[in-house]
Amino acid sequence: MKGTTRALIRIGWRSFQTTVVSYGFGAMAYVFLLLWLYPSIAHAPGIKRLLQTLPRSLITATGVTAGLGNPLAYLTSEFYGMLYLWILMIFTVVGVVRLLAQGPNRGSAGPWLAGPVSRTRWVLSQGLVFMIGLFLTDLLVTLSIPSAMAIWEPQQEITLGMLLTLNGMGFLLFSVLAGVIALLSAGFNDDQRALGVGASIIILEYVLSFASGLAPRLAWMRHLSIFSLYRPDAIVTGHQHVWWPALFLILVAGILWGGAVWLFQRRDLEL
Numbered sequence: 001m002k003g004t005t006r007a008l009i010r011i012g013w014r015s016f017q018t019t020v021v022s023y024g025f026g027a028m029a030y031v032f033l034l035l036w037l038y039p040s041i042a043h044a045p046g047i048k049r050l051l052q053t054l055p056r057s058l059i060t061a062t063g064v065t066a067g068l069g070n071p072l073a074y075l076t077s078e079f080y081g082m083l084y085l086w087i088l089m090i091f092t093v094v095g096v097v098r099l100l101a102q103g104p105n106r107g108s109a110g111p112w113l114a115g116p117v118s119r120t121r122w123v124l125s126q127g128l129v130f131m132i133g134l135f136l137t138d139l140l141v142t143l144s145i146p147s148a149m150a151i152w153e154p155q156q157e158i159t160l161g162m163l164l165t166l167n168g169m170g171f172l173l174f175s176v177l178a179g180v181i182a183l184l185s186a187g188f189n190d191d192q193r194a195l196g197v198g199a200s201i202i203i204l205e206y207v208l209s210f211a212s213g214l215a216p217r218l219a220w221m222r223h224l225s226i227f228s229l230y231r232p233d234a235i236v237t238g239h240q241h242v243w244w245p246a247l248f249l250i251l252v253a254g255i256l257w258g259g260a261v262w263l264f265q266r267r268d269l270e271l
Helices: 002-042 045-053 056-062 071-080 083-106 119-152 160-187 191-212 216-224 232-237 243-265
Strands: none
Touching (some): 002 071, 002 083, 002 119, 071 119, 071 232, 083 119, 083 191, 119 243, 160 191, 160 232, 160 243, 191 216
16 A cells, blocks of 8 residues: 555656746746845835835735845745745645646546545545645745845845744645645536635635735734735744744644545545
8 A cells, every 4th residue: 555655646746746846946036036136125215215105004915014124024025925925826726736636537546546545545645745845845935045145145144943934834824725725626526616716715815814904994804814824024023923823724734634535535436
């Protein structure tokens, strides 16, 4: 059975490795570009005057509250607050549906699921492939920051703990969102439907989080969004304690992935 699991992981990885490479190195390219621009932006007096004239609600919604005083604070507004989230949102929806849903729904996984492979083993092996891909993508982002700073801003110091927290919390957030997509992929017989519904749910969650910062009367929306547990600006400024949110994300991710296994075991499959 161990050999079967390894074979499933190899099959999943072959179909997923191109996605990991493209998204991982694409995110790295964004980081290098942004940090190349950082010295000219951070020291431009016009940028500071512009930030002072912006409404407080817009600054809060876009995550510029950490300011531009150091590279990580700059990246929370220019990268982690939006680009990072959108890159991994697309990566998660496309990746989980491809790994978990396309094989069973399109028949290519039929010989496996009708033979020696249990449905639990299928979900867990493909889920592991996704988690490895997510970890590697996040690792590339993490490594790109000190690498870029060593080239363009060697005098600037980066707090390693803060950097690991930013990316570690991002990894946990998308483990939960991947669990949502896994649940849909396990329940729907149509992978395109799982893709559409999953993308809609994640975008709605993001919009609720973004809109909650636009006005005080909309602040209640933050409590409806899982994105509220990932606040890059608050992490950098030391205003968010991450242990309880991290434990909550781990718990929810476990429940969602367990639910995906349970649902897939009970679904009718045309094998």
